[in-house]
Amino acid sequence: MSIDSVAWPAELAFHELADAETLATAMAQRVARALQAAIEARGRATLVVSGGRSPAAFFECLAEQPLEWERLTVVPADERWVPPGHPDSNAGLVRRHLLRGRAVQARFVGLYQPADSHEAAARLADAALAGLSLPIDVLVLGMGEDGHTASLFPGSPNLDAALDPACPRRCLPMLAPGEPRRRLTLTLPLLASARSTLLQLQGDAKLATLRATLAGEDARQMPIRAFLHSPLEIYWCR
Numbered sequence: 252m253s254i255d256s257v258a259w260p261a262e263l264a265f266h267e268l269a270d271a272e273t274l275a276t277a278m279a280q281r282v283a284r285a286l287q288a289a290i291e292a293r294g295r296a297t298l299v300v301s302g303g304r305s306p307a308a309f310f311e312c313l314a315e316q317p318l319e320w321e322r323l324t325v326v327p328a329d330e331r332w333v334p335p336g337h338p339d340s341n342a343g344l345v346r347r348h349l350l351r352g353r354a355v356q357a358r359f360v361g362l363y364q365p366a367d368s369h370e371a372a373a374r375l376a377d378a379a380l381a382g383l384s385l386p387i388d389v390l391v392l393g394m395g396e397d398g399h400t401a402s403l404f405p406g407s408p409n410l411d412a413a414l415d416p417a418c419p420r421r422c423l424p425m426l427a428p429g430e431p432r433r434r435l436t437l438t439l440p441l442l443a444s445a446r447s448t449l450l451q452l453q454g455d456a457k458l459a460t461l462r463a464t465l466a467g468e469d470a471r472q473m474p475i476r477a478f479l480h481s482p483l484e485i486y487w488c489r
């Protein structure tokens with residue numbers, strides 16, 4: 252399948268990059284421009300990033316960007332309900348690959364806190380996010396081959412609530428199909444408030460998933476559909 256074989260909606264900015272390194276650099280430069288513009292306009296900026304295997308190289312390129320990091324707040328789009336020292340922790344991923352060098356000066360608002368229950372943990376994360384000024388400035392999403400994004404998983408309890416544009420919560424507990432199953436996710440109102448949204452994808456399987464999203468509109472089946480509209484920018488390489 253080639254990029255040109257898919258009739259992408261004209262409003263989606265689709266960038267095909269030569270390889271993963273070129274993609275990471277292009278995304279880092281784009282995100283840095285948007286964050287610096289936000290800082291110049293409002294004195295501060297908020298960046299929400301996804302976890303998983305894809306973003307490490309992008310994080311490392313972004314960490315090298317000449318930004319006023321002390322004016323930045325970084326928030327995970329979702330979290331596995333594991334401590335930051337756990338190998339699956341998104342907070343750990345961000346701290347290892349993004350909050351390094353000068354970028355260590357950024358403020359980080361993590362979602363994980365120990366709690367008596369998954370729901371209690373989500374309420375603690377909700378409280379931690381209460382002070383976050385909206386709209387967020389930059390959102391960077393990934394996508395699973397099932398069409399999930401953040402931890403908005405098809406079939407998860409709370410998915411309808413999390414996708415509700417009027418959801419009163421900023422963070423909800425979710426269940427992933429694979430381990431670690433217990434997740435915490437930012438909800439649609441918070442995620443969709445972003446002034447700029449980038450989607451990072453790699454490989455033909457995810458391109459096929461993205462193509463499949465165009466065949467329907469129900470975000471409960473493929474939650475990434477809730478973001479497939481302007482101002483989304485898609486960055487893809489094989």
Ligand SMILES: O=C(O)[C@H](O)[C@@H](O)[C@H](O)[C@H](O)COP(=O)(O)O
Pocket residue numbers: 301302303304305306328329330331341392393394395399400401402
């Ligand atoms: O915590 C997570 O895993 C992410 O937030 C999740 O939404 C991720 O972006 C996709 O699952 C893609 O993950 P990969 O980059 O590992 O394919």
